[in-house]
Amino acid sequence: MSTSIKIYVPRDAAALSVGANRVASAIANEAKNRGQAVEIIRNGSRGMLWLEPLVEVETDKGRIAFGPVTPKDVSSLFDANFLAGGAHPLNLGLTEEIPFFKNQERLTFARVGVIDPLSLDDYIAHGGFAGLKKAIEMTGAAIVQEVADSGLRGRGGAGFPTGIKWKTVLGAEADQKYIVCNADEGDSGTFADRMLMEGDPFTLIEGMAIAGVAVGATKGFIYLRSEYPHAYQTLLEAIRTARTAKWLGPAIGGSSYAFDLEVRLGAGAYICGEETSLLESLEGKRAIVRAKPPLPALKGLFGKPTIVNNVMSLATIPWILANGAKAYADFGMGRSRGTLPIQLAGNIKQGGLIEKAFGITLREIIETYGGGTHSGRPFRALQVGGPLGAYFPDTLLDTPMDYEAMASKKGLLGHGGMVVFDDTVDLAQQARFAFEFCAKESCGKCTPCRIGATRGVETMDKVIAGDTAKLALIDDLCHLMTDASLCAMGGLTPVPVMSAITHFPDDFNRAPKRMAAE
Amino acid sequence: MGWDDAVASSIVNEYKHLSGATLPILHALQENFGYVDKRAVPLIADALNMSKSEIYGAITFYHDFRHEPAGETVVKLCRAEACQSMGCERLVAHLKDVHGVEMNATTKDGRLTVETVYCLGNCALGPAALINGELVGRVDEDLLDAVCKGQSHERMAG
Numbered sequence: 001m002s003t004s005i006k007i008y009v010p011r012d013a014a015a016l017s018v019g020a021n022r023v024a025s026a027i028a029n030e031a032k033n034r035g036q037a038v039e040i041i042r043n044g045s046r047g048m049l050w051l052e053p054l055v056e057v058e059t060d061k062g063r064i065a066f067g068p069v070t071p072k073d074v075s076s077l078f079d080a081n082f083l084a085g086g087a088h089p090l091n092l093g094l095t096e097e098i099p100f101f102k103n104q105e106r107l108t109f110a111r112v113g114v115i116d117p118l119s120l121d122d123y124i125a126h127g128g129f130a131g132l133k134k135a136i137e138m139t140g141a142a143i144v145q146e147v148a149d150s151g152l153r154g155r156g157g158a159g160f161p162t163g164i165k166w167k168t169v170l171g172a173e174a175d176q177k178y179i180v181c182n183a184d185e186g187d188s189g190t191f192a193d194r195m196l197m198e199g200d201p202f203t204l205i206e207g208m209a210i211a212g213v214a215v216g217a218t219k220g221f222i223y224l225r226s227e228y229p230h231a232y233q234t235l236l237e238a239i240r241t242a243r244t245a246k247w248l249g250p251a252i253g254g255s256s257y258a259f260d261l262e263v264r265l266g267a268g269a270y271i272c273g274e275e276t277s278l279l280e281s282l283e284g285k286r287a288i289v290r291a292k293p294p295l296p297a298l299k300g301l302f303g304k305p306t307i308v309n310n311v312m313s314l315a316t317i318p319w320i321l322a323n324g325a326k327a328y329a330d331f332g333m334g335r336s337r338g339t340l341p342i343q344l345a346g347n348i349k350q351g352g353l354i355e356k357a358f359g360i361t362l363r364e365i366i367e368t369y370g371g372g373t374h375s376g377r378p379f380r381a382l383q384v385g386g387p388l389g390a391y392f393p394d395t396l397l398d399t400p401m402d403y404e405a406m407a408s409k410k411g412l413l414g415h416g417g418m419v420v421f422d423d424t425v426d427l428a429q430q431a432r433f434a435f436e437f438c439a440k441e442s443c444g445k446c447t448p449c450r451i452g453a454t455r456g457v458e459t460m461d462k463v464i465a466g467d468t469a470k471l472a473l474i475d476d477l478c479h480l481m482t483d484a485s486l487c488a489m490g491g492l493t494p495v496p497v498m499s500a501i502t503h504f505p506d507d508f509n510r511a512p513k514r515m516a517a518e
Numbered sequence: 519m520g521w522d523d524a525v526a527s528s529i530v531n532e533y534k535h536l537s538g539a540t541l542p543i544l545h546a547l548q549e550n551f552g553y554v555d556k557r558a559v560p561l562i563a564d565a566l567n568m569s570k571s572e573i574y575g576a577i578t579f580y581h582d583f584r585h586e587p588a589g590e591t592v593v594k595l596c597r598a599e600a601c602q603s604m605g606c607e608r609l610v611a612h613l614k615d616v617h618g619v620e621m622n623a624t625t626k627d628g629r630l631t632v633e634t635v636y637c638l639g640n641c642a643l644g645p646a647a648l649i650n651g652e653l654v655g656r657v658d659e660d661l662l663d664a665v666c667k668g669q670s671h672e673r674m675a676g
């Protein structure tokens with residue numbers, strides 16, 4: 001009897017969005033008709049999203065990739081003996097030799113796309129729980145020190161040192177502490193959190209458990225955006241599985257530590273990604289931003305000391321514990337240590353997830369990895385760091401991906417999302433949208449943001465209609481919002497606006513343009 | 519299914535033990551009825567020992583919760599920056615100009631609701647949409663034509 005051949009067809013939502021389920025069932029049917037024994041594993045995505053659905057076949061040489069596969073290709077793939085890695089126009093060779101993938105430094109994403117995300121055996125066979133096992137043997141202070149030594153900074157956008165935050169929570173005295181995972185991932189152009197939760201959810205669970213052990217918290221919440229229904233199902237199942245296997249519960253991993261988790265869905269409000277708004281939402285209220293202090297680390301969820309960390313921050317903890325702080329800190333540049341899962345998106349030929357050490361330039365990502373625009377038209381603008389991030393022109397593309405280097409160009413790294421625009425983009429419209437988005441998503445607590453954003457939309461409309469003199473008003477408004485907003489929603493909305501005006505002045509100089517066209 | 523206070527109460531009771539139960543309850547109600555009727559406000563307020571204004575305030579704060587029933591098909595079309603760079607606003611114009619379908623509204627025949635969302639995490643394969651809970655990438659006019667006519671399309675789930 002022939003043993004069945006392993007075929008991987010991703011279950012990642014991006015892969016599903018271009019037909020991965022249809023491809024998986026076409027393969028299953030074709031195999032059955034041909035009497036071929038196959039085992040179809042639904043893995044996460046390797047992150048080469050333009051190649052999805054990317055089907056992999058396990059051979060004695062390694063996993064061979066085929067993509068992008070449609071159901072119509074399936075019979076020709078069998079004809080070409082793809083189960084033995086046969087020649088076919090869609091054959092991409094060994095997955096791990098594809099340059100886009102090969103040249104990455106995958107630490108946080110080491111298992112994503114490789115394993116069956118819901119198989120605990122697979123997880124453990126690929127090094128899962130090594131970090132938690134170490135943590136269980138360490139004191140809380142030693143774990144926190146390890147995290148601090150790694151240089152890890154929060155990946156949610158603000159780049160705050162994770163070790164310092166944990167130390168504050170460790171030092172707080174309380175009958176109850178919480179670990180809250182910020183999985184609101186609201187920035188356009190970002191999907192790293194989603195891919196990790198769908199592709200390797202046990203890593204996040206392990207990272208949260210380590211955080212619990214470190215600071216003495218027994219309960220965790222994952223606050224997940226409701227726009228991620230697939231990640232929700234995967235997390236629910238992973239938590240059930242972890243609980244059954246006693247990696248969650250009253251004695252995690254056979255230790256004396258208790259830790260358990262709940263997933264909660266957001267409800268379509270961008271501001272809920274801001275940590276204090278998120279906590280209000282978890283408490284069941286309107287998600288109005290809280291004034292700081294008190295810090296959430298001291299008075300967080302239900303008034304108790306709380307760690308709020310992004311998915312990427314927490315999912316990197318197991319690697320740091322397992323491999324040591326120094327091994328992590330050896331990657332990166334300056335004060336940005338380790339790796340950043342970069343998300344390349346928008347009008348780009350080869351979009352996807354690229355985990356690289358800090359320091360790679362924006363240009364390398366767009367040109368070497370991305371291969372230019374999807375439309376084939378010339379590149380014009382890049383927005384880095386989500387809706388509150390700056391628009392950069394070509395002349396700034398040699399900036400390295402590093403918190404300080406981006407700030408020195410009046411930009412920000414945010415959650416590592418990069419959105420590419422071709423030459424059809426109108427930066428005045430993008431600036432208008434930045435205000436419009438802020439007006440829609442503002443929590444309404446402070447006037448500069450609530451009223452300022454609405455004034456910004458009205459004023460941009462005048463500029464777009466040709467009243468260029470109104471740009472001075474935009475400038476004033478931006479100063480006010482920057483200086484007087486309570487949180488970064490109002491405080492950073494001027495970043496996309498002012499960067500667009502500074503770097504793309506022609507788009508704001510409407511009147512002469514219109515006359516020239518007449 | 520139309521709104522039913524008895525069913526709504528039992529849903530509220532099922533979730534009220536959770537800490538910070540407001541959102542789980544609202545999601546469960548919308549999952550069941552397709553929207554959250556204003557009659558839910560006193561039910562939830564009673565169960566959670568919160569004021570009616572707090573509950574009303576929460577419902578209206580979050581974009582997800584509808585105040586009226588949705589159409590049979592619900593399309594959540596992403597209009598955030600990455601999808602803008604791939605022409606999602608062209609699709610919005612197409613829906614309106616060719617099909618008379620307005621954003622954030624339900625068609626008169628009750629068949630179709632199209633809503634704006636900001637990012638579905640599918641930003642490398644935009645424009646993106648969630649169609650009845652299924653994520654679709656590289657959405658184009660052809661696919662939306664099928665949706666508007668109530669037809670299936672080879673690139674939709676199933």
Ligand SMILES: Cc1cc2nc3c(=O)[nH]c(=O)nc-3n(C[C@H](O)[C@H](O)[C@H](O)COP(=O)(O)O)c2cc1C
Nearest residue numbers: 154155156182184185186273274275309310313488
């Ligand atoms: C308007 C706004 C939106 C935010 N959205 C997110 C988000 O979606 N995900 C996230 O992790 N952090 C987000 N943040 C940052 C959080 O406030 C907070 O810094 C983060 O959760 C801390 O975790 P970290 O240190 O691991 O990054 C947002 C901040 C602001 C001001």
Ligand code: SF4
Nearest residue numbers: 443445446449487490
């Ligand atoms: S800046 Fe905007 S979002 Fe932030 S607290 Fe003020 S009103 Fe709320």
Ligand code: FES
Nearest residue numbers: 475476478479498
């Ligand atoms: S608005 Fe003029 S420099 Fe900030």
Ligand code: FES
Nearest residue numbers: 596601638640641
């Ligand atoms: S911006 Fe449309 S899916 Fe992210």
